[in-house]
Amino acid sequence: MSERPTILEARDLVVSLGGRRRSLFRPARAPVRAVAGVSLALRQGETLGLVGESGCGKTTLGRTLLGIQREAAGEIRLDGAVVSGLAPALARARRRAIQYVHQDAAAALDPWWSIGRLIEEGLIVAGVRPAGLRRAKVGAMLEAVGLEAAFHARYVHELSGGQLRRVALARILLLEPRIVILDEPTSGLDLSVQATVLRLIAELRARLGLSYLLISHDLSVVERMCERIAIMYLGRIVETGPTRAIFASPRHPYTQALLAAAPRLARVVRPTGLILAGEPPSPRALPSGCAFRTRCPNAAPACAATLPPLEAASHQHWVACLKWREIPERPRPPLVTGAESA
Amino acid sequence: MTADPLLEVKNLRLSVRTDEGVAQILDHVELTVARGQILGVVGESGCGKSTLARAVLGIFPKAARIESGEIRFEGQDLLALSDADMTRLVRGRRIGFIPQDPYLALNPVFKIGAQLLAAMRWHAAQPTSEAARRAELVALLRRVQLPEPEAVLERYPHQFSGGQRQRLLIAGALAARPALLIADEPTTALDVTTQLEILKLLQALTQEFGVSMVFVTHDFGVVAELCDVTTVMYAGQTVETGPTGAVLAAPRHPYTQALIACHPDRAAALIGIPGQVPSPLAPPPGCRFAPRCPTAADVCRRRRSRLVADAPAHGVNCRLADERLAARQAGVGA
């Protein structure tokens, strides 16, 4: 079986945010390394999940791959060609094949204009000339994302969360990207609506030959949508591999804790050590060595000294932990099924 | 269980006057919380669960009108109390509140100690000294697992993380030793790992302090983790209520069944519920789920919203429950 080609690749990407030079009125401020050395590869036609909690850098990573955020160090390759090292406007122009869907669908749309006009804007910017042609494309795209033609004349505040997600998708798909970065596509959506949006996303991938980078903190979404996942903690990838392998046999203690913490439909029996204590450290003051060691039940002195590299745990399954061999396998805790009495 | 319930909401109908007409937000809502119980109120957006939770506290949206119903708490109808009495006697004192957004609930310009002690002073049942209150607050902060409680009192809200702020609010709510806590989606804004910690904390505290709780959420998983009893709401109506395990494992209302079927723990495939939640400005007559229900019948449009005991301690708001009950009674009679 031939390997699908890699279309988007990042090598040792570092992104710093919020630095400030000393000026007449304000003191200098050290920047925060939101992404501290990340390498990943997205293959043609696949959905790669980027999982992590708030502050792990997944959104920053997504925006850096998009180009709107400039990287501080590292390389980004699109179809093998280097596209990094450019200012945001130039980077976006060079990486037009990559588009982005924001987490907050309502806030990402201008409340002043009608939906039809908003969707059309991408085409206008891209220089698609006769207005009739644009109108036809917008109409076709509305249908493709499951919205009636009447939505053309509506306004942002009249639409529900699920509908707004579809509008956002329609807008960027008209630009004919090959890679779409989806930032928390189900956040804020009701359960009954989530499935329809996810189904649409899956259908569009098949129909339009897209590849996705799906950013989410919701493991159930990732499990249903992604072939491979990468788990991030404080700016680094701690585990990556095929979704099924990671869910069946998570190797990194953080992944195990994350899987254990997800709320399930029945009471969960959790072995001790899987409920994390304390707060994640501030990204401004990262612990030396492995950033997870302050909350890790298996931490050893060696963990403070060395930054664990990604090692192969099995085929295509990589872990960044010094002690992964010693940590017991802890697949997702089983559900205690059956009706429980009060 | 023969003891009187701590909180009983009966037949509550609440409407709100808007620019576009009258919105029927709550329709014949029923809710019961026993002493020492944690009740989960689950529903999707727009079902009225937050409005209901705030109504118990006497906080109503602008231009709201209670059309009928009562809220009995410790034997007293709260709707009959004036706002002044509610503020003085009930809100914060007998019924505590934990809001959804810890970032917005604390005043950013006052220290934590100042804010929480002021609340304690206001709600103190008997006169106590400032020193005694301070000591009690420190003990509470330790109990909610905040490190260095003495130092916490001197810090400002922005110096804490989301999870820590939520713990502060929990401590603040418990400080007045209320009989009931209303929690409005307190973990929605938190990370999954932090959420688990807070849920475990709430579980322990409610037992230790003998507090009952109404926990509003949209997440069935949270309810499964924490709540003894669950009430499911849809479009302003209570559709099902019962022991959490029973409701999740064997739901009896078509909406609950459809919704749980969407959950990733039950469905490998991606399924949703066809149709849309009706607008409260033009609600369907009778059962509001009827337009989307696979088993809807004519009688559903005429049926008044009420929970019917379909199994022991398990109430269902559905004509199917009526029919099952009638069949059982006929069987018994015969």
Place this chain on the structure above:
Amino acid sequence: MLILVKFAKDKPAVLGAAIVLAVVAMAILAPLIAPYPGDVAASHLLQRLKPPSPEHPFGTDNLGRDILSRVILGARGALMIALLVVGISMAIGVPLGLIAGYQQGWLSQTIMRVTDIFLAVPQLILALALAQLMGPSLESAMLALTLTYWPFFTRIVYAETRRLAAALFIDALQCIGAGASRILFLHILPNAISPIIVRATIGMGFTILVAAVLGFLGMGATPPDPDWGLAIAESRQYLPEAWWFSTFPGLAIFLTVLGFNLLGDGLRDIVDPRLRRSR
């Protein structure tokens, strides 16, 4: 439309709109509705300083001219000054505010410092100085007012632009490749309209007031213009006996400024994207 319905519920705003419409109608139809249109220039010394009567409902002035007619005719000058001053101020101030708010570098700082300098100049003093240089006239008054009013627009547009530039939908537009001018004029400007409209309507009232003051000081309109401020100046010597001479022009100023202020308040409340509906 939802906007009109909402506006109709705001009583003070409706009152303001009615007053403004009346003044505008007065200005447009002046020669047709003034009972004595010739009283712009003519004088009837036999009729001087007559109190209000059926033939002269507002009385006559020191040259026997009908005050009602002169008040109606004066509306033209008042509105014209207001429209020109506010219009040109907006044309200068709004684009500068947009540019300064969107960029963050030296251009932005330069624009805002120049704005600060112009803000520091007192209006009346500048008007007096220009009147000296150019000779007192309506033109010198308008120039002085415009030069001192545009910075207000720049300031509010700068604040709104900075706020909106940080909005997520602007970020989304940059992600799909929209350029700066498209973003500024098609996305930031429409969403910043509310404070601009409020400032413009209040500015109309304010300009009429200041123009009246300048007329009063003899630094603006010159006789025999039926300018309201000028009329009040001319009436000073004949007070308190000929009370009608200053009262009616003064009332005209008062009501017009009030009308614009009420209208401005009402507009602020209804210029809200959420009121744009498809149905």
